[in-house]
Amino acid sequence: MSERPNVVLVHGHDIGRFLSCHGRASVPSPNLEAFADGAVVFDNAFSTAPLCTPARSSLFTGMSPHVNGLMGLAHDAWRYRHSVRTMPEVLSRYGYDSALVGLQHEHPDPTVLGFGEVRGMGFLPRAWPVAEEAAAWLQDRPADGAPFLLTVGMWEAHRPWRPEDYEFADPTMVDVPAFLPDNEHTREDLAGFHGAIRQFDAAVGHLLRAIDAHPVRANTLVIVTTDHGAALPRAKGTLYDPGVEVALVIRPPAAWGTTPARTTTMVSHLDILPTLVELAGGGPRPEWEGRSLVPDLRGVAPDEERELFFEKTYHDRYDPIRAVRTGRHKLIRNFADGPLLTLAKDLEESPTRRGMGDAHLAPRPALELYDLLADPAERTNLAGEPAYQPVLADLEARLDSWMKATADPLLDGAIDRPAPASRLLDAQPDLPARAG
Known part of the structure; x- marks a missing residue:
């Protein structure tokens, strides 16, 4: 059996951390909770962006969206830059076979992304067909073959959430997050959301059982994550934590004998590719912005402060925003005038929107600064407070430095659609060479 582990990467859609294993007790996700009980749970994991294509681009390249090129949605002509190499392309250099089953959101044609095999042409309509197809692919794999990367993408829990598609939860029993108004409209919305998550969880459970029944189980690393924050106002489409927080649960191969654990170390989707390459026998590359999580998986999390950077450029409209987050503070810089929240079409038409009023239409400030320990809901903007000017100056300098080092085109003015x-x-x- 190869020492290089097989990798199964499962990613859900528009879920954020809305799973019981991440503290959302009312969310029906028993299969993932059981999986988390035997894995390493990252309770402080983030995407780089609050939108589908940009967020997934970082997961699969180890680069921020403006670096790899996917600053907007793939079906709006955003494309990877010439020199970018995707996860399956990189791992193929270490002898990995690869397959995509189900959803991807990086290119209209999934066959150009570097996978050795694509089933369902990158999209299947619901979680169950995806799980069944992935399990069938797995059954064809010999236990002693080349190591493999199996990427499994599921539509759930992207809107719409219709009662004919999902078993809705009882609206009176859902937990309403602090960033939403607790009323009948929000609860109606969350009931449908929970129904979609229930189906996602059941399908992932089916796939996990197929993995555990196969001889490859002993040498297979399983990653379950989500692309970005939940499809709710003040979450998806924003750089507040609910917009960029993700579920991340990683189960090392059984042969490792790893003790299940939880960690609050701040980690990023940028870390996934460096992790897999280290496990494949390779080392870091200068274009990758993340770090390997192998120490975390082996119970030796680094004891250091870390900063993460987030961005939004295009969704269904131009909305240029950048942010930097430490363990204590977050700075958000809005580069264009607009409302406090810009809601995508699916959010504008949601039940939650009907019950939230219009306060979010007030003008946004240029700078937003939050103390995440004192104000985890990011409600009190401290950018104008005298006592916080040293913090503001420090975070502005960090954000400027990152944008310059990564040749962010936003520094040169408004970014046009491709x-x-x-x-x-x-x-x-390609971008010009990095500064410094």
């Missing part, structure tokens, strides 16, 4: 992709050119040009 030209429509053509048959002859389907990539974005």
Whole structure:
């Protein structure tokens, strides 16, 4: 059996950390809770962006969206830059076979992403067909074959949440997060959300049982994560924590004998590719912005302060925002005028929107500073408070330094939409060399 572990990477859609294993007790997710009980749970994990394509681009490249090129949605012509290499392309250099089953959101044509095999052409309509197809793919794998990367993408829990598709929860029993108004409209919305998560959880449970029944179980690393925050106002589409927080549960191979654990160390989707490459026998690369989580998985989390950077550029409209987060503070810089919250079409039409009033339409400030320990809901903007000016100056300097080091095109002014992709050119040009 190869010392290089097989990898099964399962990613859900628009869920954030809305799972019982991450403290959402009312969310029906027993299969993932049982999985987490035997794994390493990262309770402080984040995406780089609050939107589907940009967030997934970082997961699969180890680079921020403006670095890899996917600053907006793939179906709006955003493309990886020429020199970017995706997770399956990188791991193939270490002898890995790869397959994609189900959803991806990096390119309209999933066959160009570097996978050796694509089942369902990158999309299957519901979680159960995806899980069944992934389990069938696994059954065809010999236990002593080449190591593999199996990426399993599920639509759930993207809106819409319809009663004909999902078994809704009891609205009176859902837990309403602090960033939403607790009223009948929000509870109606969350009841449908919980129903979609229930189906996601059941399907993932089916796949996990297939893995555990296969001889590859002893040497297979299983990652379950979500792309970005939940599809709720003040979450998806924002750089507040509910917009960029993700579930992240990793179960090392059984042969490791790892003790299940939870960690509050701040980690990022940028860390996944460096982790997998280290396990494959490789080392870090200068273009990767994350770090390997192998020490965390072996119970030796680094004892150091870390900063994470977040960004939004395009969704269904131009909305340029950048942010930096430490363990204690967050600075959000809004680069264009607009309302406090810009709601995508699915959020604007949601039941929650009907019951939240219009306070979010007030003008946004240029700078937002939050003390995350005193104000975890990010409600009190401290950017104008004299006592916080040293913190503000420090975080502004960090954000500026990161934007310059990564050649963020926003430094040169407004970012245009890309030209429509053509048959002859389907990539974005590379960025200039990094400063310093």
